Amino acid sequence: xxxxxxxxxxxLYLSAFFFLSSFAAPIYAQPSASAGFDEPVITxxxxxxxxxxxGDDYYLVTSTFEYFPGVPVYHSKDLIHWxxxxxxxxxxSQLPLVRLTRNGGIWAPTIRYHDGVFYMVTxxxxxxxxxxxxxxxxxxxxxxxxxxxxxxxxxxxLFFDDDGKVYLTTGGGTCAARICQSEVDLKSxxxxxxxxxxxxxxxxxxxxxxxxxxIKGYYYLMIAEGGTEYAHSETIARSRSPWGxxxxxxxxxxxTHRNFKASPIQGAGHADLIQAHDGSWWAVFLAFRPxxxxxxxxxxxxxxxxxxxxxxxxxxxxxxxxITLRMDVKTLPQHLWPETSTPDEFSQSGLNVSWNxxxxxxxxxxxxxxxxxxLRLKGSSATLDDAEAAPVFVGRxxxxxxxxxxxxxxFQPRREDEEAGLALRMNDRHHxxxxxxxxxxxxxxxxxxxxxxxxxxxxNKSISAGLVRLRIRSYPEIYRFSYAVGDEIFQDFGGVETxxxxxxxxxxxxxxxxxxxxxxxxxDSSIPADFDYFESKQVSGQxxxxxxxxxxxxxxxxxxxxxxxxxxxxxxxxxPFVTRLSNDLPPGVIAKPGIVYQRYGAREMHLDLFxxxxxxxxxxxxxxxxxxxxxxxxxxxxxxxxxxxxRGYVAATVEYRLSNEAKYPAAIHDLKSSIRWLRANAxxxxxxxxxxxxxxxxxxxxxxxxxxxxxxxxxxEGDGDNARVSSVAQSVVDIDGPVTFIDPGNVExxxxxxxxxxxxxxxxxxxxxxxxWREASPITHVNRxxxxxxxxxxxxxxxxxxxxxxxxxxxxxxxxxxxxxIPDTPHPFWLFHPWFDSTVQYxxxxxxxxLQNRER
Numbered sequence: 001x002x003x004x005x006x007x008x009x010x011x012l013y014l015s016a017f018f019f020l021s022s023f024a025a026p027i028y029a030q031p032s033a034s035a036g037f038d039e040p041v042i043t044x045x046x047x048x049x050x051x052x053x054x055g056d057d058y059y060l061v062t063s064t065f066e067y068f069p070g071v072p073v074y075h076s077k078d079l080i081h082w083x084x085x086x087x088x089x090x091x092x093s094q095l096p097l098v099r100l101t102r103n104g105g106i107w108a109p110t111i112r113y114h115d116g117v118f119y120m121v122t123x124x125x126x127x128x129x130x131x132x133x134x135x136x137x138x139x140x141x142x143x144x145x146x147x148x149x150x151x152x153x154x155x156x157x158l159f160f161d162d163d164g165k166v167y168l169t170t171g172g173g174t175c176a177a178r179i180c181q182s183e184v185d186l187k188s189x190x191x192x193x194x195x196x197x198x199x200x201x202x203x204x205x206x207x208x209x210x211x212x213x214x215i216k217g218y219y220y221l222m223i224a225e226g227g228t229e230y231a232h233s234e235t236i237a238r239s240r241s242p243w244g245x246x247x248x249x250x251x252x253x254x255x256t257h258r259n260f261k262a263s264p265i266q267g268a269g270h271a272d273l274i275q276a277h278d279g280s281w282w283a284v285f286l287a288f289r290p291x292x293x294x295x296x297x298x299x300x301x302x303x304x305x306x307x308x309x310x311x312x313x314x315x316x317x318x319x320x321x322x323i324t325l326r327m328d329v330k331t332l333p334q335h336l337w338p339e340t341s342t343p344d345e346f347s348q349s350g351l352n353v354s355w356n357x358x359x360x361x362x363x364x365x366x367x368x369x370x371x372x373x374x375l376r377l378k379g380s381s382a383t384l385d386d387a388e389a390a391p392v393f394v395g396r397x398x399x400x401x402x403x404x405x406x407x408x409x410x411f412q413p414r415r416e417d418e419e420a421g422l423a424l425r426m427n428d429r430h431h432x433x434x435x436x437x438x439x440x441x442x443x444x445x446x447x448x449x450x451x452x453x454x455x456x457x458x459x460n461k462s463i464s465a466g467l468v469r470l471r472i473r474s475y476p477e478i479y480r481f482s483y484a485v486g487d488e489i490f491q492d493f494g495g496v497e498t499x500x501x502x503x504x505x506x507x508x509x510x511x512x513x514x515x516x517x518x519x520x521x522x523x524d525s526s527i528p529a530d531f532d533y534f535e536s537k538q539v540s541g542q543x544x545x546x547x548x549x550x551x552x553x554x555x556x557x558x559x560x561x562x563x564x565x566x567x568x569x570x571x572x573x574x575x576p577f578v579t580r581l582s583n584d585l586p587p588g589v590i591a592k593p594g595i596v597y598q599r600y601g602a603r604e605m606h607l608d609l610f611x612x613x614x615x616x617x618x619x620x621x622x623x624x625x626x627x628x629x630x631x632x633x634x635x636x637x638x639x640x641x642x643x644x645x646x647r648g649y650v651a652a653t654v655e656y657r658l659s660n661e662a663k664y665p666a667a668i669h670d671l672k673s674s675i676r677w678l679r680a681n682a683x684x685x686x687x688x689x690x691x692x693x694x695x696x697x698x699x700x701x702x703x704x705x706x707x708x709x710x711x712x713x714x715x716x717e718g719d720g721d722n723a724r725v726s727s728v729a730q731s732v733v734d735i736d737g738p739v740t741f742i743d744p745g746n747v748e749x750x751x752x753x754x755x756x757x758x759x760x761x762x763x764x765x766x767x768x769x770x771x772x773w774r775e776a777s778p779i780t781h782v783n784r785x786x787x788x789x790x791x792x793x794x795x796x797x798x799x800x801x802x803x804x805x806x807x808x809x810x811x812x813x814x815x816x817x818x819x820x821x822i823p824d825t826p827h828p829f830w831l832f833h834p835w836f837d838s839t840v841q842y843x844x845x846x847x848x849x850x851l852q853n854r855e856r
Contacts, residue, residue: 299511
């Protein structure tokens, strides 16, 4: 249901642009506490913060560079929890974002309050513009037209002295020092004095971001040095005159992490001081959080730290000039804002206040009224690659490392180059597009990477008609993309690293924005793209399915549920391009899930069966999952089974009793029982009883190797049903599974830990049960009745497996055994594209060659 939201209209052509009922932008509310808070206090791109106080209310502004509207205005009651209440620059007449230089636009605003009026002064880094200020009596409403200032440089700051004089301080000017100052007339913006040098700083690079304060008879000049990167710092000097000379603090820098490389917070600096209504002092400042070594993509964020004063009158930031992610300090009484409603269902006449455009997008390019309840975007000739024109893009800051965004789009492109969907944008040269377009075979979903001069479509897939849901899940070092047509389940579509959108790679001052786009790539689109909703939410910790979370609680300490999802998280850092296998049933295949093949008292053993359509008889294959004999679910192998069924096998994914239920040899008894069940039901399921095979992966690979090696051995049969039916496997495929437990290196590894998987499986240590360890090793039982074995190995180092030795023993007996390696693969390669196709091809070819009566 579309939810109602109160609206706040802005003047001129954006009169319906933003709404303030959702002031608590997703920065918001950390848990209430009597003391302490978590950093940062504003997450996502929020650089160059400046703050002022009116009674017990606090207002803060940050830089916006090429995004429109410009200069967000935040409100807080405690300096910790901030809500977005509007923007200072909401009209193109205030903020003409044209002919921008790289990283141009709005730089480093300062907000001050004086005699009932708010002033915001900033730099517009674009052709023909410089420093200016705007003012208002209501920070949630309209701000004035710009008043230009007759002083160059960057990062301007206003100071109102006790005698009524107003000073403008800037960095990087043309005077004899890097920090310059003049007296100005706020009515006209004209200088009332010459521009005079103040201070060059302490010797660090790029002195900038100056702020002047008068405290207990001293004028304090605080600036940033070292560049807004890893050497960033904050320094301070003081004088008895606003013109200097300024004496530096011997403790400088008063804030920096340049020598604190182990901290997850880097680049601290560009600060502003504020005295709270209870008399305490605080500093707001920027810093960033690298997601990986030397790569941060969320942008420079706003942080907070307490300030005390030394006996000789100098500010001390948090005791030692550094901060931590958790600040256990006394705070103001904490005031949380209401949570933001989600998703945004576009049910009002204006966009929520958190949305932004790249540069000055024409208002005719978007609408919330032409199709009520939908955001309509009308693609133009501009693309996200354009450095000057405004692309049709409506986005918001990415604010969390672990998050999920989703939308539903109605888009039926009529021509090539008409595209629409979701985008992750750092700048015009670094962005990812995940959308819909017209391909060679009709409508398709696609994923494009734009990384510097490299532009490539990484994946595309034809889709049917209907609405499409797009989803992007973010992790600190990876983005994952998935889609669904209509009411279908989401299909994985691959991933890519976050680092290619990082400032260190993209040469950008911004953080990543995520949002919706449309383009005609060279001409106007003939059809609009309609978005039903946009949902953005933080996900605490890893994204785990509910079933996995439930199963996790049943495991011994230190163990993790083995699933496709957990396997994916373990490898996407090094293999971001992987995609999951589809769970869609292929044409020509019949599924019969949840069949009970064996009972042990109240315990039912299940299998999922997949049959080719036709009369058969067909060869049969059981598929056995991994999970170190401790965890895992047979259904994770269903995509593999469905593909084998498509190729003409009756394929069954079988569960077995895990070591938490029953120790060895319970699992091998279960597999023997499942093969007997297939033979006993051969006629019913069109199975050729003379052609039965087993395929297993990881721990499942061990089990099928043991299954094949022990063909006909009575002591491995167990007490299951169908005792008169053979459990012989005519062929076996072991995918990256162990074939021995008794290798000395493996025993030593088990003793050292950290996880005694073999001990749990067998029910005792090697010292306690050496015979059981030997008996559970498939290599121990190789004989003339053993089945042919194909070993499919990953290229990752898997010590002490002795696959080569078992192959040689089988070959010496005249039994076919082969080893193949899938290049550049991690352990769970069989669960993912691009390795799945070659894996299943190896399996199919080997089974065709080794099963008896191969003709079908």
